[in-house]
Amino acid sequence: MMPEAAQTLRVPGRAEDLAGLYGGIEGAELLGLLSREVFPGRIALVSSFGTESAVLLAMAAEADPAFPVIFVNTGKLFGETLRYRDQLVKRLGLTDVREVGPSAAELAAGDPDGMLFNRDYDACCQLRKTVPLQRALAGLDAWVTGRKRFQSATRAALPLFEQDGDRIKVNPLADWDKERLEEEFTRRDLPRHPLEADGFLSIGCYTCTERVAPGADPRSGRWAGSAKTECGIHMNWTGTAR
Template sequence: MDAATRVEELTALHGTLEGAPLLAAVHRAFGGRVALVSSFGTESAVLLALAAEATPDFPVIFVNTGKLFGETLRYRDQLVTTLGLTDVREVGPTEDDLAAGDPKGMLFTQNYDACCHLRKTVPLDRALVGLDAWVTGRKRFQAATRAALPLFEAEGERIKINPLAAWDKDRLETEFTRRGLPRHPLEADGYLSIGCFTCTERVAPGADPRSGRWAGSAKTECGIHMTTIGTAR
């Protein structure tokens, strides 16, 4: 069955589910050949909590680019312990990758896209080998490029699942409060979307939450999510 047909099937079977029941259903549907990819950023705790509620051993992939904030790494450890996650897989660029593509560690100053590809896309592609689907934390309200985000989408031969696509900021905040989830320590300082420390800035009040990523450039995605699914389509 090709990915587009599988999307239709998943939508028919599980399109009305949400939260932990949805994640439990897709975990069963893919027989474990599915993982949740998390940045452990400002909004990540809600989706991780839902996955832990579905099953504590829901596989979680965390891409450590080697240039993440120390606060993000400590927050990851806090959430893993707090939520009881038992299968968190850290991946990142290999020594050979860096020696060939960024030996001085300064590629981000020359080419954002090349740096993201080397440090994030390539490691994730390796981690996804053998998986039929992956879960993302993307939401429609985050950016114009995500405004028409579906629950299930086909990308190549894999399925991407976006359980929080229809959630707005208020609903996320309510869930944080209801569950007593810890916040990313940089959020209170104005960092609303957090990637590498080299390319993340504070967000101005009322601005697009992702405007602090690669500020001053036309870049809006790291390269993992490149399909345009905004209102223009």
């Protein structure tokens, strides 16, 4: 049941306003409400099609199979990730998956030898992830992410609604723990990313992703050995990732 106050809201407010109106709603119900009533035609889900992505994608498909999904293909993703994406899209019946990535001209100017990752992690992420995503988000007022507090110390205070400049980020699974996530995988009978069983718990580009040691931070395999914790897509969060 939609909150009475929400029924009159047509112009999105700031993150704290949205939290007050919709903080008690979750899952497919929340995504459907946001896409139909709050941000019609102006919201998309951004997914890496990684190890935990299937749950949020399933919720979006349940809310609306045409819920827009943005997938950033950096050109350096595992082949297993691309095949997993195709499997999930077919399985869930998603009809609006938008693949974006760096242009040939951008790569020629910024990473002509394809080895920028070896020289500057941040510059490589900016070129291959952040810039393409910003293009894809043009014209949108909100976007949905799959981030969760348990994933790393830098996400420990992640809110449900987050101000992202003039846009709103929605983190529907922010307060989910690993146990609840696993229960949802089982309940929905969702397929797993093929690399997860091999110790890859957070998967990005093959150039910068390693297996995670038992009991370690799930994101410790990303840019291992460096101080980097975020690719740049989420560096505008008002926590320690800023």
